[in-house]
Amino acid sequence: MTGAARILVVEDEPNVGRTLTERLIAEGHTIEWARTASEALSMSQGPAFDLALLDVGLPDQSGFDLAATLRRRHPRTAIVFLTAFGTPDDRVRGLELGAEDYIVKPFHYKELLLRIENALRRAKLLANAESKYERPLLVGRARIDLKRMEAAVGEEKVSLTHKECAVLTLLLEKQGAVLARDEILDRAWAPDEFPTPRTVDNFIVRLRRLIEADPALPQVIRSVRGVGYQLDTAAVREADA
Amino acid sequence: MLVAVLWLLLLFALLLWWGWVVHRQAVKIEELQQIVAQDTSAAHEQWQVTQRMLVWEGGTLLVLLTGLSVALLWLYLRDQRRTRASQAFFASVTHELRTPLTSIRLQAESLADAGSSANPLIHRLLEDTSRLEVQVERTLELARLEGGGVLDLQPLPIGQWLERQVAGVKAEGSQLNVELQATDQRDAPMVLADRNALKVIVRNLVENTLRHSQTLPAHARIAIESEPAAVTVSFADQGRGFSGDALRLGTLFFRGERSQGAGVGLYLIRTLMRRMGGDAEYNSRPGAGFETRLIFRRAEEPT
Numbered sequence: 001m002t003g004a005a006r007i008l009v010v011e012d013e014p015n016v017g018r019t020l021t022e023r024l025i026a027e028g029h030t031i032e033w034a035r036t037a038s039e040a041l042s043m044s045q046g047p048a049f050d051l052a053l054l055d056v057g058l059p060d061q062s063g064f065d066l067a068a069t070l071r072r073r074h075p076r077t078a079i080v081f082l083t084a085f086g087t088p089d090d091r092v093r094g095l096e097l098g099a100e101d102y103i104v105k106p107f108h109y110k111e112l113l114l115r116i117e118n119a120l121r122r123a124k125l126l127a128n129a130e131s132k133y134e135r136p137l138l139v140g141r142a143r144i145d146l147k148r149m150e151a152a153v154g155e156e157k158v159s160l161t162h163k164e165c166a167v168l169t170l171l172l173e174k175q176g177a178v179l180a181r182d183e184i185l186d187r188a189w190a191p192d193e194f195p196t197p198r199t200v201d202n203f204i205v206r207l208r209r210l211i212e213a214d215p216a217l218p219q220v221i222r223s224v225r226g227v228g229y230q231l232d233t234a235a236v237r238e239a240d241a
Numbered sequence: 242m243l244v245a246v247l248w249l250l251l252l253f254a255l256l257l258w259w260g261w262v263v264h265r266q267a268v269k270i271e272e273l274q275q276i277v278a279q280d281t282s283a284a285h286e287q288w289q290v291t292q293r294m295l296v297w298e299g300g301t302l303l304v305l306l307t308g309l310s311v312a313l314l315w316l317y318l319r320d321q322r323r324t325r326a327s328q329a330f331f332a333s334v335t336h337e338l339r340t341p342l343t344s345i346r347l348q349a350e351s352l353a354d355a356g357s358s359a360n361p362l363i364h365r366l367l368e369d370t371s372r373l374e375v376q377v378e379r380t381l382e383l384a385r386l387e388g389g390g391v392l393d394l395q396p397l398p399i400g401q402w403l404e405r406q407v408a409g410v411k412a413e414g415s416q417l418n419v420e421l422q423a424t425d426q427r428d429a430p431m432v433l434a435d436r437n438a439l440k441v442i443v444r445n446l447v448e449n450t451l452r453h454s455q456t457l458p459a460h461a462r463i464a465i466e467s468e469p470a471a472v473t474v475s476f477a478d479q480g481r482g483f484s485g486d487a488l489r490l491g492t493l494f495f496r497g498e499r500s501q502g503a504g505v506g507l508y509l510i511r512t513l514m515r516r517m518g519g520d521a522e523y524n525s526r527p528g529a530g531f532e533t534r535l536i537f538r539r540a541e542e543p544t
Contacts, residue, residue: 108409
């Protein structure tokens with residue numbers, strides 16, 4: 001148990017929304033339940049929620065669009081989709097929007113609870129680690145702002161997901177040292193996601209596209225054959241504010 | 242079917258007609274040769290008449306063939322549109338079932354967690370909810386695959402993943418006892434699979450075992466065989482087995498004599514396995530249980 005959290009539940013189906021709210025309150029969390037996207041947006045104008053549980057098929061707006069707005073407004077709020085749309089394309093779209101998890105209806109309540117706990121635990125770990133990197137950094141060609149969870153290459157800005165921030169933070173904490181794939185997995189993934197060393201490799205490829213001048217010949221995040229990855233200390237410096 | 246038969250009959254009739262026309266022209270040419278020998282101008286006039294007739298009759302044949310082909314294409318496209326529309330409607334209705342199903346499961350689990358777990362009615366409600374969920378998933382996945390849907394293949398530690406599924410079956414209080422053959426996690430094989438497709442496969446196998454078991458609780462055994470190129474997962478139950486033509490198992494809508502299913506489950510399993518680059522084999526003898534062998538492609542290990 002990660003402790004009590006403030007959770008936004010966005011669900012238009014009254015029986016599902018009401019039961020979820022009651023059960024999560026019984027777990028000790030503080031819940032605000034929105035039945036529409038506009039209601040959710042008005043609730044999110046106050047302090048950031050720890051986690052948002054979002055349906056996709058909302059009456060007034062797609063849950064994907066709502067997630068994008070919430071990400072811009074409160075980057076540190078962990079987003080978990082809870083939806084009947086379960087095709088691989090839907091999942092990819094949800095995860096690319098920076099969601100921590102994507103759960104397809106119908107679900108088992110205990111599994112939902114476990115995945116909420118995992119998302120909250122990772123968000124908490126990330127918040128603790130990021131407090132060390134309050135100022136923006138230049139990593140390779142990208143300007144990384146971990147506090148705002150965004151990266152900029154030239155004029156182009158992109159939002160970083162919680163996982164991307166978690167991996168970057170770990171690489172920064174241990175810059176110069178060789179990081180084993182397992183260590184990276186432990187920091188950013190939950191065991192029930194069944195991550196594999198290949199998962200880390202694919203993830204590093206994505207990070208390299210962002211920070212390396214030539215991702216095919218990586219100089220910032222180097223591969224150490226059979227072990228893992230190493231962040232070059234010389235490629236990291238503080239950025240101008 | 243009727244359209245296809247009509248098309249063939251018309252085509253046959255047109256060919257007969259064309260054959261008759263050609264035969265008539267051959268006779269005409271022979272007559273012309275005889276006239277040429279006697280009167281050149283009469284032969285020229287006759288030749289022009291014949292040419293006009295050939296143009297008109299050949300043109301008519303071409304117009305008819307083109308018209309029939311266009312009609313056939315239009316009927317085919319209309320049929321395809323209707324099939325797609327009915328598939329989309331069916332998938333959409335099934336999709337709409339997901340939300341009320343979520344609500345039913347959530348309420349039933351809440352009742353069970355609130356201390357009513359010993360109540361057999363709650364247990365039956367959860368069991369039936371699971372069965373309905375399998376039917377919904379089966380229908381949606383089939384509609385998705387038939388509509389050209391793709392899978393998301395990722396490396397997966399199959400041993401650990403199966404352990405978790407078996408634990409999930411136990412936690413649900415299912416009437417199925419599953420024994421997973423112990424595997425050495427250090428040598429756990431990695432396979433290429435789509436996790437959600439694999440969940441659909443396992444849920445179908447569990448549902449089949451429960452449906453065809455002679456006694457409850459039912460028993461099943463899962464074993465993993467690791468080979469250099471492939472990994473095989475065997476799921477064997479102790480049910481009443483299958484007494485019909487085993488080669489037809491896995492064909493769409495094929496049902497055993499005593500099966501209550503719609504003949505979709507085994508077809509879906511095989512289709513999903515093939516889309517993952519593997520295959521599914523079914524072995525069964527009456528009274529000797531039913532074995533499904535899922536053959537996976539091995540995922541390459543990182544260097």
